[in-house]
Amino acid sequence: MKQSWKHYISGLEKRDQQGLPINQISSVASFFLSRIDILVDPFLEKNALSDLCGQVAIASAKTAYQIYKRLFSSERWKKLAEKGAVAQRLLWASTSSKDPAFKDTRYVEALIGPDTVNTIPLQTLEAFRDHGNPASRLEENLDKAASILEKIKVGGIDMEAVAVQLENEGIDKFTEPFQKLLDAIDNQKEQAGV
Incomplete structure (x- = not known):
């Protein structure tokens, strides 16, 4: 995440140096939550850290938000903001709870806070509307989040490696549908004689 934000800022600085506008650019840095826990939880269970299952994604997200701030x-x-630049926001994705042992609104409730975007799935949105508890919690329990991340580090989980794996898997998951979209556009163009 940190690198994404630094690249975003560098890109805006380059545009500004070239005399190009920077006030109409918006961007998000996606954070796939439940996928983190799905990947990490089996390792936690095998290494006597099962008490941390389902907590790593939220701890990581809360920590990322502090870095963002x-x-x-x-x-x-601030120099860029004075010229109209818009901060790249965190986008919470994969916010449905995949583990039936956890509350179905857990990721949504835990990460409500300013300057974030949530691509909440419809089923999770309906659950939240039914029994969710709306309140800004993104900056609560930051010491606990840091402690969780420290414990998993000591336990042998390399979150950098987890992030790289999830990024690669995410690219693969988006590449095939994107190619299908391009193919469909090409087919439509052919049929239209374009």
């Missing part, structure tokens, strides 16, 4: 309140960023 620091980067987008820095002097470097």
Whole structure:
């Protein structure tokens, strides 16, 4: 995430140096939550850390949000914001709870906070509308989040490696549907004689 934000800021600085507008660019950095827990939880269970199952994604997201706040309140960023730049926001994705042992609104409730986007699935949205508890919680229990991440690090989980694996899997999951879309467009163009 941190690299994504730094690249975003660098890109805006380059545009500004070239005299190009920076005030109409919006961007998000996607954070796939339940996929983190799905990948990490089996390792936790095998290594006597099962008490942390279902908690790593939220702890990671809360930590990422703190990094986001620091980067987008820095002097470097303020110079761009004065020229109309819009901060790259965190996008919470994969926010349905895949494990039936956990509350179906857990990711949504835990990560409500300012300057974020949630691509909440319809079923999860309906559950939240039915029995969700809306409140800003993104900055609650930050010490607990740090403790969870420290425990899994000591337990042998490399979150950098987890992030790389999930990024690669995510690229694969988006590449095939995108190619199908391009193929469908080409087929439509052929049929239209374009």
